[in-house]
Amino acid sequence: xxxxxxxxxxxxxxxxxxxxxxxxxxxxxxxxxxxxxxxxxxxxxxxxxxxxxxxxxxxxxxxxxxxxxxxxxxxxxxxxxxxxxxxxxxxxxxxxxxxxxxxxxxxxxxxxxxxxxxxxxxxxxxxxxxxxxxxxxxxxxxxxxxxxxxxxxxxxxxxxxxxxxxxxxxxxxxxxxxxxxxxxxxxxxxxxxxxxxxxxxxxxxxxxxxxxxxxxxxxxxxxxxxxxxxxxxxxxxxxxxxxxxxxxxxxxxxxxxxxxxxxxxxxxxxxxxxxxxxxxxxxxxxxxxxxxxxxxxxxxxxxxxxxxxxxxxxxxxxxxxxxxxxxxxxxxxxxx
Numbered sequence: 046x047x048x049x050x051x052x053x054x055x056x057x058x059x060x061x062x063x064x065x066x067x068x069x070x071x072x073x074x075x076x077x078x079x080x081x082x083x084x085x086x087x088x089x090x091x092x093x094x095x096x097x098x099x100x101x102x103x104x105x106x107x108x109x110x111x112x113x114x115x116x117x118x119x120x121x122x123x124x125x126x127x128x129x130x131x132x133x134x135x136x137x138x139x140x141x142x143x144x145x146x147x148x149x150x151x152x153x154x155x156x157x158x159x160x161x162x163x164x165x166x167x168x169x170x171x172x173x174x175x176x177x178x179x180x181x182x183x184x185x186x187x188x189x190x191x192x193x194x195x196x197x198x199x200x201x202x203x204x205x206x207x208x209x210x211x212x213x214x215x216x217x218x219x220x221x222x223x224x225x226x227x228x229x230x231x232x233x234x235x236x237x238x239x240x241x242x243x244x245x246x247x248x249x250x251x252x253x254x255x256x257x258x259x260x261x262x263x264x265x266x267x268x269x270x271x272x273x274x275x276x277x278x279x280x281x282x283x284x285x286x287x288x289x290x291x292x293x294x295x296x297x298x299x300x301x302x303x304x305x306x307x308x309x310x311x312x313x314x315x316x317x318x319x320x321x322x323x324x325x326x327x328x329x330x331x332x333x334x335x336x337x338x339x340x341x342x343x344x345x346x347x348x349x350x351x352x353x354x355x356x357x358x359x360x361x362x363x364x365x366x367x368x369x370x371x372x373x374x375x376x377x378x379x380x381x
Contacts, residue, residue, distance in 0.1 A: 048191045050368070054375045055187075058232070059209050065225050087312035087319075090303055093223045094320035095327055096230030096380065097300060104233065104377055105182060107328070108335035109353030115266040117277035122328045124286020129321030131287070132295035132304075133314040140301070141310035148301050168298050180206060186358055186378055223303060229380040236377030237330050243366050244337045248344060259336045290321075341365075 110118060140148055149168065153161035184202050192202040245255040259265055269277040294300040307313040338356055342349050345365070349356055360366075361374035 048194045050371070051187075051191045051362075051375050054372050055191075055379055058376050058379055059212075062225055062228060063212055065228055068224075087307045087316040089227055090223055090307055090313075091316040091319040091323065092230055093226035094300075094303060094316065095323055096226040096228075096233055097222075097303065098294070098320075098324060099230075099233055099327065103328075103331065104237075105186065105357060106354040107331040108338055109356045111264040111332055111335035112339060112349075112353055114277060115264050116332050117267065117269055117282060118328065118332065119267050119325075120269070120277070120279050120282035121286035121289075122325045124283040124288075125290045126321045126325055127283075128287040128290025128294070129317050131291055133317040136295045136301075137304065137310050137313050137317065140305060141313065145305065148296070148298055148305075165298075172297075172299060183378060189358070190362060190375070223306060226303075232376045232380040234327060234330070236373035236380075237327075237334055239373050240361065240370055241330065241334050241337060243370050244334070244341050247366065248337070248341060255337065258340065259333050262336050262340070264336050264339065265332075 107118065140151070143151060143154065145151060147165070149161050149164040152164045180203070184199070184206055187206070188199055188202050191197075192199070241255075245251075248255075248258075250258060268279055269275055269282075270279050272278060304313045304317060307316055334357070338360055339349070341347070341360065342356070347360070347365075350359060358374065358378075362371040364371075
């Protein structure tokens with residue numbers, strides 16, 4: 046894709062995003078900004094949570110991980126589901142019973158104002174560091190595809206990205222984020238699904254043949270029980286996934302505000318369980334895409350890059366497929 050084509054795609058996507066944010070954020074008061082007036086439909090929140098939990102790291106890197114880690118990431122994803130169950134049936138009833146706007150109000154009621162402020166500041170610190178890493182990865186790819194060829198300094202790339210993000214969040218808060226995250230989730234899933242379709246078609250594989258090719262491939266091994274010292278060992282991955290979700294979703298104000306916007310705790314529980322199962326399915330799609338990318342590279346004689354997270358961007362935007370594949374990749378990347 047040319048830099049101009051990538052830039053037009055990004056601008057068009059953000060215009061749609063801003064339109065959705067403006068419509069959903071109209072007449073938003075404080076309750077709408079922070080907890081969506083507790084009127085968000087739980088199926089919408091469940092769908093939106095997928096986009097919230099998938100970062101640019103997942104979108105770019107997970108397909109390339111299959112070479113070194115096979116499908117072992119699914120072991121961690123199974124742990125994610127268990128962690129979501131703990132959040133749904135332990136934390137959610139507690140937070141709703143207390144009528145919290147900020148989950149760190151629980152720390153204040155239990156341990157005092159010092160604990161409340163400590164928890165809130167650690168949230169800000171961790172969120173800024175995590176967001177910085179995710180934005181940095183996306184900006185690196187955008188620098189490679191757009192700003193580098195146009196000789197625009199990296200600092201202006203970052204500034205433009207942050208301004209665009211701020212524009213669609215400053216008015217409606219969580220009320221807007223739920224609907225924009227739903228749009229982002231749709232773009233992410235559609236981009237990965239259609240990329241799988243185009244790659245399988247180019248390899249002359251129908252659905253059954255593609256599934257069989259992936260299942261037979263050496264990279265598709267899921268479970269690792271044989272070596273306790275292997276970082277892919279099942280219980281390491283599974284327990285890490287469960288506790289990661291509890292800490293980074295259940296105890297994270299950003300993620301829990303979306304869940305607290307549902308009408309009642311029962312709806313919030315449905316949302317969390319549903320989004321956990323859907324997230325497992327989406328991660329599987331990323332891993333399937335990774336195997337198909339390596340199959341395509343092998344068949345086409347494409348030299349795979351030394352850094353595995355460059356494989357998906359290289360093939361998607363390298364002119365190997367119709368232009369729509371590159372457009373879908375850019376939309377998916379920006380969405381994440």
